[in-house]
Amino acid sequence: xxxxxxxAKLDAIFNAHMQAELAGDLDQTLAxxxxxxHLVNVPTMVGGQGPRGVRTFYEKRLVGQFFPPDVxxxxxxxxxxxxxxxDELIISFTHTSTMDWMLPxxxxxxxxxxxxxxxxxxxENDKVAYEHIVWDQASVLVQIGxxxxxxxxxxxxxxxxxxxxxxxxxxxxxxx
Numbered sequence: 332x333x334x335x336x337x338x339a340k341l342d343a344i345f346n347a348h349m350q351a352e353l354a355g356d357l358d359q360t361l362a363x364x365x366x367x368x369h370l371v372n373v374p375t376m377v378g379g380q381g382p383r384g385v386r387t388f389y390e391k392r393l394v395g396q397f398f399p400p401d402v403x404x405x406x407x408x409x410x411x412x413x414x415x416x417x418d419e420l421i422i423s424f425t426h427t428s429t430m431d432w433m434l435p436x437x438x439x440x441x442x443x444x445x446x447x448x449x450x451x452x453x454x455e456n457d458k459v460a461y462e463h464i465v466w467d468q469a470s471v472l473v474q475i476g477x478x479x480x481x482x483x484x485x486x487x488x489x490x491x492x493x494x495x496x497x498x499x500x501x502x503x504x505x506x507x
Contacts, residue, residue: 344458351363360389365456369384370464375434416452427439434475440475450465
């Protein structure tokens, strides 16, 4: 178990980083990062390596298009170790703006989305060294109307509902 002091320290480091990202402050975001950072949005393979690659990612794909204004972040869990934290989140928003990091080349659909995210954040010398971000892209594509779930084992917003309430029935298995 990580001690409460370390938890508070890791929380403060990542919260400062997230606040800068959400504010669209490129220089402040980069100031929260280690000297050789990287980030990978796994479903889209969009991200950056090293200071120049990360700066380019933020400039071209994230600043001003991180999330639409109505975004909410619902923390399911946060796990700590000495050098990283892991967030399990439900992120909800209406797809009213371009989001090249998450939906490259997809015009806003106006559809509501609830998606499960896992964010793995490496910490080095009190700065964010990396972010590996994973989400259920199939459920996002179902919700914005780009993937027909018929005959596929995907659920759309049902995945977030099941995470909130594990007692919900399994949509693909009938016990009767």
